Structures are given as C-alpha cells and as structure tokens.
Amino acid sequence: DGGITQSPKYLFRKEGQNVTLSCEQNLNHDAMYWYRQDPGQGLRLIYYSQIVNDFQKGDIAEGYSVSREKKESFPLTVTSAQKNPTAFYLCASSPTWTGGYSNQPQHFGDGTRLSIL
C-alpha cells in the first residue's frame, strides 16, 4: 500500500541535542511538507519542498532544518536552537499540480511525538 511513513513514533530530546525525524513516502508525490501541532491548536507549516534538492521555509522554520536529496525522503532536524520543541510533528505529501493550483489533498503520516527529557 502506498503511504507516508514517519519514524520514530515517540522521540525524546536532551538539552543541546539535535534530533532528526524521518519521513518517507512511496506515493510518487513531488511536494512534501512538515507541520507542527501543539495541544488544542491546528497545524502550522515548518518547511516545504516542491521538488528534489529544493525546500523553503514555512511559517515557523526557526530552530528547524530539512533536506530533500531524494523524492521519497524529507527528514526534519530539530536543532538545539528550537527552545520549545515539545509537539506532535506531521509530515505530508501532495501530488504535482498544473496551472499553479491543486485540488489534491495532502496525505499525512502517523506523526512523531517529540518531548524534552
């Protein structure tokens, strides 16, 4: 079955440590996204990538970094500069589009819960 796989499901970070969240998709989607969800809130965009070797900052990119070396993979690193990393992180992907718009839904992974030790 095609889908998005996020790992690990739970992650703990120590002070001063960088941690990397994995996101892999086999849907052949060009666009991939990282969202952060805080309790009782909607999702906010951290980074997105529309094509391999290219990515752009979203609304809350500070303290995070990404790479897009392969179409299937879009890992997110939470750096020590992110002072409040405790949240639920969701990765999503979306098909390509024509004409600048797409009605295709974003497909989401199961998420990673990150906490501070």
Place this chain on the structure above:
Amino acid sequence: AQKVTQAQTEISVVEKEDVTLDCVYETRDTTYYLFWYKQPPSGELVFLIRRNSFDEQNEISGRYSWNFQKSTSSFNFTITASQVVDSAVYFCALRGGFYNQGGKLIFGQGTELSVKP
C-alpha cells in the same frame, strides 16, 4: 491574509444525535480549495472531503454531509446519527495556489467531537 476559524472548540453529543461542525474561512484568492480532515486519538490525519471554490454543490457521503456557502465563506460539516467511532478532532483547512508557500494547508484550530454511548 488567509484564515480558517472553527469557533467550536469542543462538542459533546449522545450517540444518534446529529451534529454540525462549523468552519468559516477568509481568503482573497478567487481559486481555492477547502478540506475536512479527521484526527482520531491515534494522531494521523484522515482526509474526508475537498471542495473547490467554484463548485458550491453540497455533498453527502453516507452519514456525512457538507454545506459550502461562498456567500458566507462557510464550509460546514454535518454528521447524521453520530456514532462513538466519530469521536475525534476535526479540522477544516484552506488551500490556495502554490505561490502561497507551496500550496500549504491553512488549518482551523480544530473541533473535538465526543460522542457518548
């Protein structure tokens, strides 16, 4: 600016009641897409419905129905004869063109629906 508002933070109903989740959006785009997602306790986001801005037909899928009214910028979601399995957080989301941060989804804060037996 684009914005989605879900004014109902929590709703509690008894099984078999009908329930409507409200969604109001703001956008200056003439072409846009609206989505509803369900987030069960396990955390993943499940796509339910999409609607594009030039199609105001209401839609029914089993016990679910959606009422899109462009004149009031609303896209409400009704569950008929609710069941315990409907208990989840429901998100309404807006998507504009890919010029806007790669076609990111702009989420409302979510409505937590609790259906009691």
